[in-house]
Each structure stands twice: as structure tokens, then as C-alpha cells.
Amino acid sequence: MESQLKIVVVDADKDRSFMIVDGLREAGDYHVTVLDSVTGIARRLKELQPDIILIDLESPSRDSFEQIITATGPLERPVAMFVDQSDSQMMKSAIEAGVSAYVVNGLRKNRIKPVIETAMVRFHKFARLKAELDATKTALSQRKQVDRAKGLLMKMRGLSEEEAYALLRKTAMDKGMRIPEVAQGIITAVEVLL
Amino acid sequence: MTQDLKLGFVALTDAAPLIVAKELGFAEEEGLNLTLVRERSWSSIRDKLAYGVFDAAHMLAPMAIAMSLGLGPVPGKVDVPFVLNLNGNAFVANADLAEKLTAQGAVFGDPQSLATALRAVSMAAPIRVAVPFLTSMHVAMLRFLVTRSGERASDIFDFVVSPPSLIETVLNSGEVDAFMVGAPWGNHAVENGAGQLMLTSNLIWQGAPEKVLALRNDWLELNLDATGQLIRALYRAAEWASRPENFTTLSEILSRTRYLDVHADIIEQMVKGQVTLDSTGKLSAQKLGLRFGGGEVSFPWKSAAVWIAEHEAPHWGVPRPVAHQAARDAFRTDIYRQALGLLDIALPSGSEKLEGSLSVPTSVPASKDLILGPDAFFDGSIFDPAEKIGTKNTTTRLTF
Structure with a gap:
């Protein structure tokens, strides 16, 4: 029986690292540790002696992590990224998903692949959730602005709610703008002028 | 037919030729x-270029050579057919170190005095310097500065990797004593009172290639037409960026959110070569030395690549001759000539030169008028690449 793989996830985003850890626990019997900052990482890696280190590719501190991981000292065995060149399509997909993986030398490919694939799936899922959340937030704030602009038009021009909305829509069409942009313009103008 | 190319860049002033090529x-x-x-x-940048997410990239000159040597966690031979700029890095010390260095006789603008002071101050403990990456000109220039008399760079500097945009935070936190960083981040930190400017990299080597255009070797060989088109576009962009009358527009373009996202005034100062010494806004008479340009800057001299290999190979754990050969092979003067031969511009007659031999701008043998330099080293040394021959050396060396 093979020994339990030790995985370290370096990610400052707590929500995402939760999702990755969850995914890895479902996928197999792994020993997973999450580290969230550069501080003290060399000592922690020395203690943990991980087989695989997963890092958010887009982290601004990635160069710092890499210096620490690849420097002689923290890990007894040298590390390389990913598995081997034969599977470059998988590596490209992982990079595009935002996953970078450092693997200690000598680890067999069939043990690494499921880990990287799980991390990729979770990164994608997280990115999707985040995009949905951002879109929802934007939609909500735009709706608020449109409501505010409508209110201002009703008050200042003595319009009904329907008339105010019709005016916003007509202005947007005439000026080639989006309704939330017109609303924002009205709010800014009123704030500046009054 | 239009071809789509995807390029990676880091938010630095020296990404200008790429940005200008697109925007203008x-x-x-x-x-x-x-x-x-x-x-x-x-x-x-390195990983995305190596695995084909990018077709080309803005890259640290030594990183391209190190990649070609198979160093680092990602394998892949990389070619450099164009140099984006010379110099532009600044060595900034925190108040404590600046005081110690000054007490040891360091004067801004005098690299010899700084080298002596750095050696003296490091007797107590190595000086902790933040750099954006280890295989960089930032590291190579500092090592060269202090090891001219047989000293070991590792006794003098303890390099810590930190991203350029966070380097100011790291200096403020006391994790490091100094940093070496490219424009505009050095000026940014000095203006904000995080440190004092001690030296700019051009004072160490005026002809130092800083960032380069890097392409995967296999991609380049399969896309010679697109490579040529890219080189011609970058040549015109770099030439445009080098003209003083364009500096304001250039800074405005670079300052945009999707590029550097830094105030245009700070970028413009650096582009003009004005150097702020401390937070009182005192300006130095010394020019910063970040240079963009056509033939006088962008030619990928094999001799400059060999210089990098010669000085960095021992730190990379690679035999020097192997590094020399990889460096010579990576700097593609043939591709540069092929791409620009179609234009009516000056191409030098050789692909290697005696580095450090030009103390003033000098007219050199070329297909038409070409003025190069200065490319002098701070200690007046001359680097002859012919003495560092790899397994094959078929290029012509220019002597002046």
C-alpha cells in the first residue's frame, strides 16, 4: 500500500482553499494543509515535507513562494512543476485554470494527476461562483442607481414612476448609452448641481 | 489576413514597446x-510562455537564458530576437541602511563609493535586498558591483524575492534593508518616503540589456513571418518611445488602468530620466538611464548575452562554457536581421562587440549610419566575448 500523499495548498483566499481541500478529501485519502501567507512558509514546509504544493498562479507573491520552495533547504527533494512534458495539454489546462503545482522529484505521474485535476475543477468552480457573485452585485447596484435616478426625476420633473422610467430609456436610446449609465449621469449631475 | 498574437507583460515602464505597438x-x-x-x-510569464498560453512575452534578459539552459521548474528553449530596453533599475535603501552607507562614504552617482560602503556595512551581516526575481539583471548588476576584488556576493547580499508592486510594503515592514527594482516602482517608493535612492543600474553598466522579447524556440521556427512582423512593429514602437517629444503621450498611455495603473507624472519622470533622490523631491542631475530605441538599443548583441552567462552561470550551478553557448544561441541576431533587413535601417556589421568599450556615443561599422553606446562598465573594464568561446563561435565580432 502506498503512503498517504501530503499536499500543501498555498492560497490567500480562504473560500477557495476550503473548496480545494473539500474536493481533495472527496477525491482520495490525502493529508492536506493550507498555508495563507509567505510569512514562516519555509519553516512550515520543512516540517510538513509535502509531496505536492499547489499555488494560485495569479498570486502576486508567487515569485516569492517559488524562491522559497525551490531554494535548497525547505524540502529535502528538489521540485519541478507538474509531472512531465508528455502531458503538456493537461499542464496548459491547469495553467489556464490558474493552478500551478510543484511536485517533488520521483513522484509517480498516476498519483499526481488526480490531485491536479481536482484542483483545476475546484479553481474553475470557484471562478464561476465569483463571476456569478460579481454579476449579481453589479446588477443590484445598477438597479439601485436606476431607482435613485427615477426618484430624482419624479421629484424634480413631477413625473410618475412609469414616465420617469420611459424618460430614462428614451435618453439612453437617443444617446447610445445604457440605462444604468444615464442613471449614474443624472445622479452625478444632481449631486454636483444641488 | 490578420494574425492574432497573445503576449504576456508585467506592469513596468519597460513593457512600453509592446504597449505602444498595440495602442498606436x-x-x-x-x-x-x-x-x-x-x-x-x-x-x-515563464510558465504561460513555456506551455503555449502566450505566443510571446516581456521577459527579464537573464530569465530567457536560464530557461534555455533548462533551469527552473519549467523546461523550454526560449529565443530573444529583440531587446526592449536598456537599464532602468534603481537601488533604494531604507533610512537606516542609507545612513550607514553614507557614513561609509557612499555618494549618489559614484558606484565605486557605494561598492566600498556595501562591503563595509555587510561585515556585520549580509544586506537583505528585495528583487523581483533571482534570474534578473537586478541581481546580476548588484553582484557585479561588489565582487570586483574576489569577494563572494553571498557574503554581501541576501536576496529576497518580492513582486515590484509590493516592494515598497516589504521595505516599510523592515523585512529587507534595500531593494533593486525597475521603473516606475523605484521612483514611486522614493516619492512616498519609503527609501533613498543610492544608485541606478546604468551607472554599473550603461549597455545592460534589461527586458527582452522572448519567444519559444519551436514557436518561432514555425512562425517566422509573424515573428518578423512583431519585430518590425516593436522596432517602430521602441523608436517612437525613445523620442522626447512623445514622452508625455507615452506616459499617458502607460498609466492606463489595464497597463501600469500608476499616475502618469511618476512614469513621465522616469521616462525622461529624471531621478528623485528622496521624499523632499530633490532631483539628481544624473540621468536614470532607462533607454528605449531602434538599432542602438534593440539589437540582441550576443556579447551582452555572453556577459550575463559568464557572470551568472556560477550562481546557477552551470558550467560557464555551457552557459555561453546557450546564451549565444538564444540571442537571435539572425532573426533580427531577417526581420529588419526589409526596412531601410542601419544593421551592425557584427553580432558581438567588446562590451564596455564605448564611453561616449560612437559611430560603428554598419549597413548605414549607426551610433551606439555608451556601454561602459563602472570600473572601466572591457568584456571580450571572444575569450569566452563556447563549443562553436561563428559570429563576427565588432571592434572599435
């Missing part, structure tokens, strides 16, 4: 549609 239509004129992707780390 030089790429479009050549039939290229460039997509520029900003990356937050050099490792990401």
Missing part, C-alpha cells in the same frame, strides 16, 4: 492583432 497601431500596420495580458509574477 504599429502592430496593426504589420497585420498583427496583439492581445496583451498583464501578469502579476515573472513565474507566470
Whole structure:
């Protein structure tokens, strides 16, 4: 029986690292540790002696992590990224998903692949959730602005709610703008002028 | 037919030729549609180029040579057919170190005095210096500065990797004593009172190639037309960026959110070569030395690549001759000539030169008028690449 793989996830985003850890626990019997900052990482890696280190590719501190991981000292065995060149399509997909993986030398490919694939799936899922959340937030704030602009038009021009909305829509069409942009313009103008 | 190319860059002033090529239509004129992707780390640039996410990238000159040597966690031979700029890095010390260095006789603008002071101060403990990456000119220039009399660079400097945009935070936190960083981040930190400017990299080597255009070797060989188009677009862009009358426009373009996202005034100072010494805004008479340009800057001299290999190979754990050969092979003067031969511009008669031999701008043998330099080293040394021959050396060396 093979020994339990030790995985370290370096990610400052707590929500995402939760999702990755969850995914890895479902996928197999792994020993997973999450580290969230550069501080003290060399000592922690020395203690943990991980087989695989997963890092958010887009982290601004990635160069710092890499210096620490690849420097002689923290890990007894040298590390390389990913598995081997034969599977470059998988590596490209992982990079595009935002996953970078450092693997200690000598680890067999069939043990690494499921880990990287799980991390990729979770990164994608997280990115999707985040995009949905951002879109929802934007939609909500735009709706608020449109409501505010409508209110201002009703008050200042003595319009009904329907008339105010019709005016916003007509202005947007005439000026080639989006309704939330017109609303924002009205709010800014009123704030500046009054 | 328009070809789409995806390029990675890091938010630095020296990404200018790529950004200008896109924004001012030089790429479009050549039939290229460039997509520029900003990356937050050099490792990401390297990995995305190596695995084909990017077709080309803005890259640290030594990183391209190290990649070609198979160093680092990602394998892949990389070619450099164009140099984006010379110099532009600044060595900034925190108040404590600046005081110690000054007490040891360090004077801004005098590299010899700084080298002596650095050696003296490091007797107590190595000086902790933040740099954006280890295989960089930042590291190579500092090592060269202090090891001219047989000293070991590792006794003098303890390098810590930190991203350029966070380097100011790291200096403020006391984790390091100094940093070496490219424009505009050095000026940014000095203006904000995080440190004092001690030296600019051009004072160490005026001809130092800083960032280069890097392409995967296999991609380049399969896309010679697109490579040529890209080089011609970058040549025109770099030439445009080098003209003083364009500095304000250049800074305005670079300052945009999707590029550097830094105030245009700070970028413009650096582009003009004005150096702020401390937070009182005192300006130095010394020019910063970040240079963009056509033939006088962008030619990928094999001799400059060999210089990097010669000085960095021992730190990379690679035999010098192996590094020399990889460096010579990576700097593609043939591709540069092929691409620009179609234009009516000056091409030098050789592909190697005696580095450090030009103390003033000098007219050199070329297909038409070409003025090079200065490319002098701070200690007046001359680097002859012919003495550092790899397994094959078929290029012509220019002597002046």
C-alpha cells in the first residue's frame, strides 16, 4: 500500500482553499494543509515535507513562494512543476485554470494527476461562483442607481414612476448609452448641481 | 489576413514597446492583432510562455537564458530576437541602511563609493535586498558591483524575492534593508518616503540589456513571418518611445488602468530620466538611464548575452562554457536581421562587440549610419566575448 500523499495548498483566499481541500478529501485519502501567507512558509514546509504544493498562479507573491520552495533547504527533494512534458495539454489546462503545482522529484505521474485535476475543477468552480457573485452585485447596484435616478426625476420633473422610467430609456436610446449609465449621469449631475 | 498574437507583460515602464505597438497601431500596420495580458509574477510569464498560453512575452534578459539552459521548474528553449530596453533599475535603501552607507562614504552617482560602503556595512551581516526575481539583471548588476576584488556576493547580499508592486510594503515592514527594482516602482517608493535612492543600474553598466522579447524556440521556427512582423512593429514602437517629444503621450498611455495603473507624472519622470533622490523631491542631475530605441538599443548583441552567462552561470550551478553557448544561441541576431533587413535601417556589421568599450556615443561599422553606446562598465573594464568561446563561435565580432 502506498503512503498517504501530503499536499500543501498555498492560497490567500480562504473560500477557495476550503473548496480545494473539500474536493481533495472527496477525491482520495490525502493529508492536506493550507498555508495563507509567505510569512514562516519555509519553516512550515520543512516540517510538513509535502509531496505536492499547489499555488494560485495569479498570486502576486508567487515569485516569492517559488524562491522559497525551490531554494535548497525547505524540502529535502528538489521540485519541478507538474509531472512531465508528455502531458503538456493537461499542464496548459491547469495553467489556464490558474493552478500551478510543484511536485517533488520521483513522484509517480498516476498519483499526481488526480490531485491536479481536482484542483483545476475546484479553481474553475470557484471562478464561476465569483463571476456569478460579481454579476449579481453589479446588477443590484445598477438597479439601485436606476431607482435613485427615477426618484430624482419624479421629484424634480413631477413625473410618475412609469414616465420617469420611459424618460430614462428614451435618453439612453437617443444617446447610445445604457440605462444604468444615464442613471449614474443624472445622479452625478444632481449631486454636483444641488 | 490578420494574425492574432497573445503576449504576456508585467506592469513596468519597460513593457512600453509592446504597449505602444498595440495602442498606436504599429502592430496593426504589420497585420498583427496583439492581445496583451498583464501578469502579476515573472513565474507566470515563464510558465504561460513555456506551455503555449502566450505566443510571446516581456521577459527579464537573464530569465530567457536560464530557461534555455533548462533551469527552473519549467523546461523550454526560449529565443530573444529583440531587446526592449536598456537599464532602468534603481537601488533604494531604507533610512537606516542609507545612513550607514553614507557614513561609509557612499555618494549618489559614484558606484565605486557605494561598492566600498556595501562591503563595509555587510561585515556585520549580509544586506537583505528585495528583487523581483533571482534570474534578473537586478541581481546580476548588484553582484557585479561588489565582487570586483574576489569577494563572494553571498557574503554581501541576501536576496529576497518580492513582486515590484509590493516592494515598497516589504521595505516599510523592515523585512529587507534595500531593494533593486525597475521603473516606475523605484521612483514611486522614493516619492512616498519609503527609501533613498543610492544608485541606478546604468551607472554599473550603461549597455545592460534589461527586458527582452522572448519567444519559444519551436514557436518561432514555425512562425517566422509573424515573428518578423512583431519585430518590425516593436522596432517602430521602441523608436517612437525613445523620442522626447512623445514622452508625455507615452506616459499617458502607460498609466492606463489595464497597463501600469500608476499616475502618469511618476512614469513621465522616469521616462525622461529624471531621478528623485528622496521624499523632499530633490532631483539628481544624473540621468536614470532607462533607454528605449531602434538599432542602438534593440539589437540582441550576443556579447551582452555572453556577459550575463559568464557572470551568472556560477550562481546557477552551470558550467560557464555551457552557459555561453546557450546564451549565444538564444540571442537571435539572425532573426533580427531577417526581420529588419526589409526596412531601410542601419544593421551592425557584427553580432558581438567588446562590451564596455564605448564611453561616449560612437559611430560603428554598419549597413548605414549607426551610433551606439555608451556601454561602459563602472570600473572601466572591457568584456571580450571572444575569450569566452563556447563549443562553436561563428559570429563576427565588432571592434572599435
